[in-house]
Amino acid sequence: MSDTLYYLLIIVGVLVVMLTIAALLIWYERRMLALWQDRYGPNRVGPFGLMQVMADMVKIFFKEDWIAPFADKWVFIFAPTIIVVAVLLGFAVVPFAPGIVVADMNIGLLYFLAMSSLGAYSILLGGISSNNKYSLLGSLRGAAQVISYEVFMGISLMGVVILSDSFSLVKIVEAQKNMWFVIPQFIGFVIFFIAGVAETHRAPFDLPEAESELVAGFHSEYSGMKFGMFFVGEYLGITLISAMIATFFFGGWLGPSFLPPVVWFFIKTFAFITLFILLRASLPRPRYDQLMSLGWKILLPLSLVNLLVTAAIKLAIGG
Amino acid sequence: MYDFLWLVPTLPFLGFLILALFGKKLGKTLSAFVGVGSIGISALITILIGIRFLSSPPEGDAFVQTLWTWIAVDRFNVNIALHLDALSLVFTFVITFVGFWIHLYSVEYMADDESFSRFFAYMNLFVGAMLLLVLGDNLLLLYLGWEGVGLCSYLLIGFWYKDSANGYAARKAFIVTRVGDAAMAIGLFLLFYSFGTLNIQEILTQAPQTWSVGNNLAVIATLLLLGGAVGKSAQLPLQVWLPDAMAGPTPTSALIHAATMVTAGVYLIARMHGIYELAPVSMFVVAIVGAATLLIAGFAGLTQVDIKRVLAYSTISQIGYMFLALGVGAWSAAIFHFMIHAFFKALLFLGAGAIILAQHHEQNMFKMGGLAKALPVTFWTFLIGSGSLAALPLVTAGFYSKDAIIWFAWSAEGGNIYLWAAAVFGAFITGFYTFRMVFVTFFGQQKIDVSHFPKWTIHVPLIVLAFFALFGGFIELPGTMGHFTLFSDFLKSALPAMEEVAHENVSLEYFSQILTAVLALVSVYLAYVLYLKKPQIVTNFTDTGFGKGLQQFFLSGLGFDWLYERLFIRPYVWIARTNKRDFIDLFYVFLPWMSRQFHYAFSYTQSGKVRRYILGIALGAVVSITIVVIL
């Protein structure tokens, strides 16, 4: 019974921690953006504007939960939950530290990919149920983008799988004891990182919700808590991708023993979250066709070559 | 040397293949080389084999070369095997040797024809099929050659197919010979039924043990084979196709009449002599057919105006002599006459071809005349051929061969005085119409300019053949004149000899010979008087109603075409027309009607609606799975 209790604890813990991080990230991003753009950012509510998150939450919770009368009601309501659920499910396989993992599946990597591909429904359904041409365009873009980048996102991870000989994330981390996979799989890392940005449709790949072109794209019609779900989903996505990068390429919880593994893991994850934010602050948004041709014409062949070379070397060495 | 036997029929077939496949690309010179060369090499091999055969005959006097198994079903085993004995050697020699000269001649004769290579392809195939016929060691292979020959005659008679009359003649030849072939096929079935094999030698050895003399089956089988023989050899009653076969190019006629095709019947009966001897009735029928044919064809030949038709009827008549000889059991005499006939008939046709070529393709000899000076070589060789045909005594080969037949018609076992009388009278008629042709064509006034003077390719064949027509007879001399029997001795190994029976009564034989010789000379003189000195006698006679009628009657080949038209063709057409809607036909009308109804029904289901199709699949699945479940 204590085992079950332990698992329940972990599950609840992960949920709470992740949601909290996601909420905090809203503040963190705004502060960081402000820092890089030479302005203050939120600084009035509480110390360093930390309570700004709470204020926003209160605002979102109390806003009228309006559903556009021309929208497809049930789908409209259902759409934002998908992304949150999918991403949270994705956290189930993340090994925060030895023993602190909800489910160490032997197909953990594939499970993560499956969940991230389910996230695409959120954009699609949100856009189509809004019955709004900007939303529709936004979700069209989003769907194409997510499907395209998902392909080589998976392929770029196969190098890692070959090196670690497993789909299990715990084993992948353990396989990096001697060397982080970022070194032999640098190309894979770069591709995965770019694909991750696209998967979470973060700037500079935030074409589905490009404010200046599509007036917030697929979630134009959303407000209140449903908008909040999309918002939280996005930050959860960033966290998940960052955690995954840390797991796959930077040794997960591994690190010098003066800090506990969980701390190492969070440090690495936060580093990548910061990198995400830095990207948003510094890079312009490409055109949609540039995004597509980058994906299909450069990253996909590159990931295939990476896979091929990795497999060939692995065969040659005879691992 | 014998091992090269397979090349003899193969080379012409090869030539045919090359010409048929690449004829257009080869051009005329190369086509001629292939066409003539293949026969030439065949002839050369045949002659070499013949010399070897004469110097050291193979074991058992026959050489069998089995090439491969053709058909093997249960008891029915047929090999592609060649059988060479004295009989087939003579035939092979004649076919390739005479065939070669005819081919060579054709190079010039057909020089201006646009279908030059097609002609040589057909000719090669013709020779090849005929060689297969005479060399085949079983009746099926023989039948294959037999039908191949029929096919080639069809192709060659209808060679100038743009004229529908030629196509008609070709079809006539094909259909009439098919009547005989059907009978022959039944005969083959009967033989297979009786002996369980189609191998000729096996049949010939088994026949005397299985059948007694006069056995009904033997009579029926031989009569059926005779049916095939009369069809191919244009004997009564199936002789009607040969005069029309003149529609083909003249070298074709030479080939058909001299070396191939029409002699196939003679070969068949000679080859199957073993079973004919068991059926005296059939032998007698053969003799009667021969005698009747030689007379009827002779009469028809009397009034022909087309030079080639005269020759055609003379062929029918001469083959009649051969049948007569076969019928009375004078096997070697028949084959001897066949050989000599091949020489002089080829010569005559080639000569006629030269004349026709020189006369702007005019074939009516009454429009010609006085060609002796213009075409000296043609004239002299033609004269030799005519003399041989008319059996001018002592100097020509034809005299010796025909004399043998006439004498045997009386003296042989199956012979009698009536057959002898018919043969003698036939010889008289032959001399008459032959020299009528010579006088009308070569003497008197020249009426048409000579348009083409033959070159060496025509002259050489004519001279060579003339030599054989003149001197070929001396290899076999009658008992009254030295009794030189090289040819029949040679054939003794393959065919039973007759000499002992035949040469008892020397004075009678002298009488017969002198009578024949005198009659031949008289007929020549008569032709000279009636057609050169006093032609008004003939015109006076033909002006009378009876004379005109008789002339028309003879001209039409004694009305056989007329008779067959009324006897067979019209009733058949009438039956076919009136029976247009018979039961069987209704069935075949019903079939397309039904399929059309189904078509409509099924096309209705083809609605273009995918769901309907899927529904159909579902229904089908329900039915089939239900069957599975219930069973």
Add this chain to the structure above:
Amino acid sequence: MSSISLNTGLVIASILFFLGFLGVMIRRNILFMLISVEIMLNAAGLAFIFAGASHNAPDGQVMFIFILTMAAAEVAVGLALLIQVYQKFKTLDSDAASNMRG
């Protein structure tokens, strides 16, 4: 560990299959027909997986991968056709594209 039997699995697969089959039959919309075809393919794959699992052999999963491949290719071509049909007839009615009937 569990009392799932091959027969149960096959029955589930065939129920799904015939639901897909029914869908193809009753829908006129090409899009729905394609979806139903996907259901059928998936059901077939399901049956393969059950069969493979009953033998503890990977072959069933291999077959499923092949079916998956086929389904992907089929969907790509099918949807492209569908777009063409829509552009040409301005409708997704499968009966509209019946011009080629005999």
Add this chain to the structure above:
Amino acid sequence: MTILFYIAAIIAIISTIMVITRTNVIHALLYMVVSLLATAVMFFLIGAPFIAALEIMIYAGAITVLFVFVVMMLNLGEEAVKQEKQWLSFSGWIFPAFLSLILLLEVIFIISSSGSVPISGKVIDPKLVGQSLFTTYLIGVELSAILLLAGIIGAYHLARRKKKVVHRFLELEGAEE
């Protein structure tokens, strides 16, 4: 475990029924996703986690998304739903449903008439599947590659809009006729 399996099966069946009876394509596709997820759960429970992941990734994540994508491109409105309602008449589906039911019963009869094999639920490692794919079924893999290539080319060729080369004035003239 067994209970979970049956729940998944029932969810799959119900949502599949919903798929084929919906008038709104998007709703149908959503139910389709649910059905596929339920199927994936079944896969997971009978020892095929690899296939379960593939099911979600490719069926739910790619193929169905492609459907949604096309639906968005076509942008069917309310009228399409009305049209669907009209097409989905009782008389239209009762006979096919009857046929399917008979077929289903027959197949179930056939299945149940043969002896049953219990499914142990032992997990089959993805590695095993991979080895099987690249040894026994290598030709199948190659053929699949060709099939996919053909699918790509076919889809590209078919979906390409034919460019009209006629000049617009000429087109106008044609329209007037």
